[in-house]
Amino acid sequence: MVALVDCNSFYASCEAVFRPDLKGKPIVVLSNNDGCVIAANKEAKAMTHIPMYEPIFKIKNQLLTNGVNFFSSNYTLYGEMSQRVINILKTFSPKVEVYSIDESFLDLSTVPRDELEAHGHKIKDTILQYTGLPVGVGIARTKVLAKVANRMAKKLPDLQHVCVVDSEQSEEELLKWCTIDDVWGIGKQHAKRLKSINVHDAHDFTRLPLAWVRKEMTVVGERLWRELNGEKAIEMVMEPKKKKGIGTAKSFGKKLTDLGLIEEACAFYITEVAEVLRAQGTCASQLTIFLTTNYHSDYDKQYANRITLKLEVPTNSTFILIKEANKALRKIFKLGYRYKKVGVDVTGIVPENEVQGNLFRPNLNSLSVLSKTVDKLNAKFGKAKVRSSTLGKRMKQWELIKEERSPRYTTQWNELLTVGKCKPKA
DNA sequence: TCTGGGGTCCTAGGACCC
DNA sequence: TCTGGGGTCCTAGGACCC
Numbered sequence: 001m002v003a004l005v006d007c008n009s010f011y012a013s014c015e016a017v018f019r020p021d022l023k024g025k026p027i028v029v030l031s032n033n034d035g036c037v038i039a040a041n042k043e044a045k046a047m048t049h050i051p052m053y054e055p056i057f058k059i060k061n062q063l064l065t066n067g068v069n070f071f072s073s074n075y076t077l078y079g080e081m082s083q084r085v086i087n088i089l090k091t092f093s094p095k096v097e098v099y100s101i102d103e104s105f106l107d108l109s110t111v112p113r114d115e116l117e118a119h120g121h122k123i124k125d126t127i128l129q130y131t132g133l134p135v136g137v138g139i140a141r142t143k144v145l146a147k148v149a150n151r152m153a154k155k156l157p158d159l160q161h162v163c164v165v166d167s168e169q170s171e172e173e174l175l176k177w178c179t180i181d182d183v184w185g186i187g188k189q190h191a192k193r194l195k196s197i198n199v200h201d202a203h204d205f206t207r208l209p210l211a212w213v214r215k216e217m218t219v220v221g222e223r224l225w226r227e228l229n230g231e232k233a234i235e236m237v238m239e240p241k242k243k244k245g246i247g248t249a250k251s252f253g254k255k256l257t258d259l260g261l262i263e264e265a266c267a268f269y270i271t272e273v274a275e276v277l278r279a280q281g282t283c284a285s286q287l288t289i290f291l292t293t294n295y296h297s298d299y300d301k302q303y304a305n306r307i308t309l310k311l312e313v314p315t316n317s318t319f320i321l322i323k324e325a326n327k328a329l330r331k332i333f334k335l336g337y338r339y340k341k342v343g344v345d346v347t348g349i350v351p352e353n354e355v356q357g358n359l360f361r362p363n364l365n366s367l368s369v370l371s372k373t374v375d376k377l378n379a380k381f382g383k384a385k386v387r388s389s390t391l392g393k394r395m396k397q398w399e400l401i402k403e404e405r406s407p408r409y410t411t412q413w414n415e416l417l418t419v420g421k422c423k424p425k426a
Numbered sequence: 427t428c429t430g431g432g433g434t435c436c437t438a439g440g441a442c443c444c
Numbered sequence: 445t446c447t448g449g450g451g452t453c454c455t456a457g458g459a460c461c462c
Contacts, residue, residue, distance in 0.1 A: 010462095031430035038430070055429035073430085100462045187460050218436055220460080247432065254427095296429050343431095 001116060001139055001166065002236070003106040004146040005089060005123060008134045008154065008161075010102035011039035014081045015071045017132035018409050018417050026068040030056060033251050033401050034072055044068055072402035080410045084131050092123050097236045105143055105236055113166060120162035140165040140174075143234050144227035147184040148174055148202060175203035175228065185224045190217060202228055242349065246276050246284075249343025252398045255294065256339045259330070262291070265398045266329055267322045267390040269344045274318040277346065278371060283314035283355050285348030287321060289328040294340040305332040314348065314355045317371050321346075322388050 007013060011029040016022055026044035028037050037059070040050050047066050050059070063070070082101045089096050095107035111119050120137040127135050138150025145165060152174060153163035165174050181191040183202050193216070199205050205213075206228045213221045226233035248269040256262050266289065277284055290306035307328045315321065325344060352368075377386045384391065407415035 033428090033430070035429055053430080057428040060428095103462080185460070189459060218459090220436065241434095243433085245433080249431070251430070294429085 001108045001111070001113075001141060002143050002146045003093075003108050003120065003123070003137055003139045004099075004143070004150040005085075005104050005106060005127075006136050006138075006150050006154075007085065007102040008136060009039055009041045009045075010082075010133070011071075011073065011078055012041035012044070013133050014078050015074070015406055016041065017081070018406065022069055026066065027071065028063065028068055029071045029073060030404070032073055033253065034070075034403055035251070038073070070404045072405040074406050074408065076408045076411050077406065081131060081133065085127055085133060085135070088127050088130055089123070092119070092126075095236055095238055097238055098240065105146065107236055108139065116166065117162060117164045120164060121160070124161055134161070136161045136163075138163050138165075140171070141230050142227040142232050143236070144184055144224060145171065145174070145230065148178045148182075148228075151182060152177060171230065172203065175206060176201055178202040180205060183224065183228070185220065190221070242280060242282065243276075244349060245345055245347040246273050246349070247288075247343060247345035248272050249290070249341055249345075250400055251341045252339070253401045254397075255300075256398060257335075257337070259333050260392075261394060261398050262333065262339060262342050263326055263329060263390060264392045264394060266325050266342045266344060267388055268384070268395070269342070270321045270325050271318050271384065271387060271391070273344055273346055274316055274321050274371065275375060277316035277349070278352075278368075278375060281352045282349045283316045283352050284321075284346030285311055285314040285350060286346065287311060287324055287328065288345040288347065289325055289332065290343045290345075291329070291332055291339060292341050293337050300338050301336070303334060303337045305334075307332050310348075314350050316352065317368060318374070319371070319388060322390050326390070 012027045015027055015029065024043060026047055027041045028044050028050065029039040030036065031038045034056060036053050036055050037050055038052065040052070044050055044063075047068075050063070078101060085102075086096065086098055086104060089104050089106060093106040093108060094110075097105040099105055106123075108116065108119065116139050120139055124135050124137055127133055136150050136153040138146045138148065138153050139162075140146045140149045149163040149165045152165075153159050153161050156163075165171055179201050180186060180194050180199055181188075183205065186194070186205075194200075194205065199208065206225065208225070210222065210225060213225045217224075223233040250265075250269070252265065256265075286308055288306060288308040290304070292304035293300055293302050295302060295304070309324060309328055311320075311324060329342070374386045378384065407417070409415060409417050
């Protein structure tokens with residue numbers, strides 16, 4: 001049997017942990033740049049219909065009149081809380097697959113059948129006690145079934161957030177309960193298609209001929225079909241895979257027209273990406289830069305372009321990557337537009353120790369020593385304390401807007417929660 | 427005025443190899 | 445008349461996930 005453990009309204013719940021004064025009150029968390037709503041706790045969902053991913057300016061008044069509390073995204077906090085949950089999960093199963101920041105699969109094949117439910121409750125209660133975060137647990141024969149069971153655990157109050165599906169009969173009930181758009185792996189397009197041929201719930205889907213599913217939904221659909229029919233088709237993945245591409249692209253706090261500022265932002269993102277490359281001991285052989293105006297805007301002239309270049313020798317040096325990025329950026333930058341976003345992506349990722357130099361460009365070890373030293377200094381003294389001069393000092397002119405960010409309670413000494421004073425200010 | 431960011435996997439088709 | 449067969453690698457586009 002497999003369990004899926006999922007934190008409820010994860011980001012909103014993380015904020016609530018450190019603000020006991022907000023217990024029982026509606027909370028929403030906003031995307032980068034405070035652009036739209038990406039998480040809402042059950043109180044916020046209950047009091048008013050909050051469309052997820054709606055731009056906040058359209059619904060701000062509605063939320064304010066309902067007394068909803070806003071937070072900007074605080075990924076430092078969420079990442080660290082996530083790690084705490086994972087550490088606890090690892091005490092409940094030797095095989096844990098971390099699927100996302102707030103979801104993990106657990107292999108429960110060693111737990112006796114009649115103890116599954118108690119085990120599920122133990123997991124839930126322990127996480128709540130140790131971290132303050134509420135979770136739901138779904139347990140079933142396959143990952144996809146566990147995912148559906150988890151959904152049911154959340155939706156049916158009687159289940160107390162733990163749903164075990166361990167008989168043919170309960171599996172059939174589960175499948176009939178789950179509408180087709182709620183199946184993991186079936187998105188908008190497939191759901192529309194399936195409904196048009198009268199497939200409305202997961203049970204209908206399992207009754208389709210496999211050949212049809214394979215033909216129309218590729219091998220991905222086939223795996224889903226098998227898993228929903230109780231056959232294991234998606235393995236647990238314990239080791240986090242090395243990334244195939246690393247990218248970062250963030251909207252500017254305000255529109256930019258000046259190449260210099262865009263270069264700064266770009267260099268900043270390169271710095272982040274290169275740090276990830278070095279942290280996992282890899283180099284990139286290709287670099288993509290893209291630039292775009294605000295495609296939502298009706299007044300602005302629109303322009304978007306991207307360029308990919310091969311690096312002569314794969315590298316993870318911030319300095320080389322910035323130099324190349326600037327060359328690339330100059331090729332696609334055009335004067336006269338109000339730019340919204342610049343992004344960088346590195347691909348063709350190879351292990352650092354397999355990089356081959358060539359006759360004219362030997363592998364530049366000295367630069368990698370320099371980069372690693374910079375990493376160490378920044379780890380100690382703070383992000384971007386030592387940096388390429390390209391980054392300049394004008395961050396304020398392009399950096400993300402995060403007006404409502406909560407303190408980084410768990411990672412910064414000067415932002416620790418003060419007991420007895422429940423409203424710390426960042 | 428204001429609309430997120432970071433990923434994965436699969437397939438088809440083209441270019442190329444022996 | 446009749447023009448092979450078995451591969452790899454790369455890219456773009458589609459669909460999906462949190």
